[in-house]
Amino acid sequence: MTQQRRDQLAANLAAVHRRIAGAALPGATPTLVVVTKFFPASDADLLAELGVRHIGENKDQEASAKVAELTHRDLLTVHFIGRLQSNKAHSVARYADVVQSVDRPKLIGALSRGAVERGRDLEVLIQVSLDGDTSRGGALPQDVARLGDLVAEAPGLALRGVMAIAPLEAEPEPAFALLRTVSDRVSADHPQAWWISAGMSGDLEAALAQGATHLRVGTAILGSRESHG
Numbered sequence: 696m697t698q699q700r701r702d703q704l705a706a707n708l709a710a711v712h713r714r715i716a717g718a719a720l721p722g723a724t725p726t727l728v729v730v731t732k733f734f735p736a737s738d739a740d741l742l743a744e745l746g747v748r749h750i751g752e753n754k755d756q757e758a759s760a761k762v763a764e765l766t767h768r769d770l771l772t773v774h775f776i777g778r779l780q781s782n783k784a785h786s787v788a789r790y791a792d793v794v795q796s797v798d799r800p801k802l803i804g805a806l807s808r809g810a811v812e813r814g815r816d817l818e819v820l821i822q823v824s825l826d827g828d829t830s831r832g833g834a835l836p837q838d839v840a841r842l843g844d845l846v847a848e849a850p851g852l853a854l855r856g857v858m859a860i861a862p863l864e865a866e867p868e869p870a871f872a873l874l875r876t877v878s879d880r881v882s883a884d885h886p887q888a889w890w891i892s893a894g895m896s897g898d899l900e901a902a903l904a905q906g907a908t909h910l911r912v913g914t915a916i917l918g919s920r921e922s923h924g
């Protein structure tokens with residue numbers, strides 16, 4: 696069973712690496728964050744054995760339990776990529792290495808306190824809403840610079856860049872092009888904040904064409920979440 700799962704994950708991972716190699720801009724070496732939500736810690740451990748170094752989770756309760764269960768915790772950088780409630784921010788700061796979904800000032804204080812308590816910097820991306828509908832998470836593009844400044848000033852937090860999810864009902868490329876202009880502004884003020892997290896199983900080529908530095912891929916590697924569990 697484990698061997699079969701390992702082979703399946705290895706094949707899927709190789710296919711995604713081929714897609715990335717085929718679409719990455721010349722000279723770019725994008726970071727693959729494998730989104731393990733809905734799947735067990737044993738899958739994340741198999742992925743670590745297959746060379747994966749970044750995993751992504753989107754729910755605090757699931758993520759905190761799973762990270763505690765990992766055999767290969769030391770090999771993995773854990774990215775929190777989901778909508779974050781301010782009462783969960785402190786918990787997330789206990790186990791996450793990166794939080795990609797900061798979209799309002801209230802989260803910054805809580806994450807900062809959590810990071811200071813644990814004594815290690817937490818890397819932070821500002822999530823950007825690319826269709827003006829902030830109900831799905833993300834700050835409006837015009838609010839991102841100010842949020843970036845707040846993160847950069849907060850003790851224990853290290854601003855690394857921006858993140859976005861492509862709009863549901865639109866072409867991804869223009870949306871990712873907008874993200875790139877937001878990124879240019881943030882990194883002009885904060886040179887270390889150059890990460891652009893964009894691109895999932897269905898649109899990673901479009902994201903890479905617009906300069907994505909980090910991809911968040913779930914289904915294409917782990918399989919469908921509907922058929923699982």
Ligand SMILES: *Cc1c(COP(=O)(O)O)cnc(C)c1O
Binds near residue numbers: 753895911
């Ligand atoms: C689930 C999720 C992903 C991965 O999506 P797939 O389509 O399964 O690759 C990426 N980003 C975020 C924020 C997610 O919640």
